[in-house]
Amino acid sequence: MPDGANKKTSRIQQRNRHLILDAALDVFSAHGYRGATLDQIAEAAGLSKPNILYYFSGKEEIHVTLLNRLMETWLDPLVEMDETGDPMTELMGYVHRKLDMARDLPRESRLFAGEILQGAPRMHPHLVADLKPLFDQKCAVIQGWVDAGKLAPVDPRHLIFSIWSTTQHYADFDVQVQVLSDNDPMEGARRYLDRLFRQVLSP
Amino acid sequence: MPDGANKKTSRIQQRNRHLILDAALDVFSAHGYRGATLDQIAEAAGLSKPNILYYFSGKEEIHVTLLNRLMETWLDPLVEMDETGDPMTELMGYVHRKLDMARDLPRESRLFAGEILQGAPRMHPHLVADLKPLFDQKCAVIQGWVDAGKLAPVDPRHLIFSIWSTTQHYADFDVQVQVLSDNDPMEGARRYLDRLFRQVLSP
DNA sequence: ACACTTTTTGACCAATTGGTAAAGACACGA
DNA sequence: TCGTGTCTTTACCAATTGGTCAAAAAGTGT
Numbered sequence: 001m002p003d004g005a006n007k008k009t010s011r012i013q014q015r016n017r018h019l020i021l022d023a024a025l026d027v028f029s030a031h032g033y034r035g036a037t038l039d040q041i042a043e044a045a046g047l048s049k050p051n052i053l054y055y056f057s058g059k060e061e062i063h064v065t066l067l068n069r070l071m072e073t074w075l076d077p078l079v080e081m082d083e084t085g086d087p088m089t090e091l092m093g094y095v096h097r098k099l100d101m102a103r104d105l106p107r108e109s110r111l112f113a114g115e116i117l118q119g120a121p122r123m124h125p126h127l128v129a130d131l132k133p134l135f136d137q138k139c140a141v142i143q144g145w146v147d148a149g150k151l152a153p154v155d156p157r158h159l160i161f162s163i164w165s166t167t168q169h170y171a172d173f174d175v176q177v178q179v180l181s182d183n184d185p186m187e188g189a190r191r192y193l194d195r196l197f198r199q200v201l202s203p
Numbered sequence: 204m205p206d207g208a209n210k211k212t213s214r215i216q217q218r219n220r221h222l223i224l225d226a227a228l229d230v231f232s233a234h235g236y237r238g239a240t241l242d243q244i245a246e247a248a249g250l251s252k253p254n255i256l257y258y259f260s261g262k263e264e265i266h267v268t269l270l271n272r273l274m275e276t277w278l279d280p281l282v283e284m285d286e287t288g289d290p291m292t293e294l295m296g297y298v299h300r301k302l303d304m305a306r307d308l309p310r311e312s313r314l315f316a317g318e319i320l321q322g323a324p325r326m327h328p329h330l331v332a333d334l335k336p337l338f339d340q341k342c343a344v345i346q347g348w349v350d351a352g353k354l355a356p357v358d359p360r361h362l363i364f365s366i367w368s369t370t371q372h373y374a375d376f377d378v379q380v381q382v383l384s385d386n387d388p389m390e391g392a393r394r395y396l397d398r399l400f401r402q403v404l405s406p
Numbered sequence: 407a408c409a410c411t412t413t414t415t416g417a418c419c420a421a422t423t424g425g426t427a428a429a430g431a432c433a434c435g436a
Numbered sequence: 437t438c439g440t441g442t443c444t445t446t447a448c449c450a451a452t453t454g455g456t457c458a459a460a461a462a463g464t465g466t
Contacts, residue, residue, distance in 0.1 A: 035237035
């Protein structure tokens, strides 16, 4: 019984759990929670449906597991923003890290976006318990930089919202971006966003 | 047979069609295409499920009808941007119109976002046929303004992407915004976005 | 080889869901 | 009031889907 974590997980357990979660990330991010089926996940993982349910108690547990793991990764770039560093450098570093994530982890971005879009039915507690404290703390840091005259007087909350939205846009709205772009948009995005935020933050 | 448009639509047809589409907009925008059920739409509309199917041939037709109607509304603010007007005024007007739409039509914004997020399975042709020509044309207009030295040298494509993402964020990620905001965020958003885009566009 | 545990599978279920058929209720002009 | 076409409902169906169960298969240590 792999559900109980009393025994150390075997090699095969680790492998199959990873297979399932990776397949589920594909399917959930492409079709949303309701749109995804266990059969799709099973096929993508190369396992049978009952075998999937041997490792996870149900569809919801797979989804929740993905969401929980995602939260860490997602908050990490913001955590890295250092209060003692140079304000402009720290914030521009954050922008670039977020853009890198949109490029390298589009499935995760879309999974998150889908969950929020539908009212965060499974992640609302996480938002309140994990995201909000970190968000408030970092907003205070930015406000401190503003008050010290090291940044232009911008509202930290909306600044962060705009960093999130502009960067994640390239992952979440990828189809649209592709239709409207002639060549690879990421290099242009990097240049444009660098300029956008540098301008608004310059004191 | 209301499907054939040979006879003029009766009073009751107009009313029920409108009821259904409004209910469907609620349900589809809240749960996505797969997550929405005809029963939910029927209940929200105050009609029976077979009665819904008397007015629309199926779930997909309702969704497609909503998407088609949405396209007009959605592109309208961009259409209004006038080549002969003052560049900064026109662009800032566009920003504010988009933000107004995020405030006043959040269901429409989420319906659109959900469709794009899942790869635009039903709207991809529309993107290519309707959105792209308009987008290219307006990009050319903005590029003209830039070349004339009336705007800072920004990439029009990424400029528009950033206007879309920052404004729609307040509708699509509303739950998150609400969790992280103390008071009503829209007034602050208006001030911040006005500053953000005015800064980056100033020559 | 043997006993024991872990993993995998095939067969099966109950609930949900998109959709249909046909009869009934209703509106309205003659 | 009657007849005709419009609208609505009741009863039903087939497919999908999340999930179960017992038995088979594959490991694993001795």
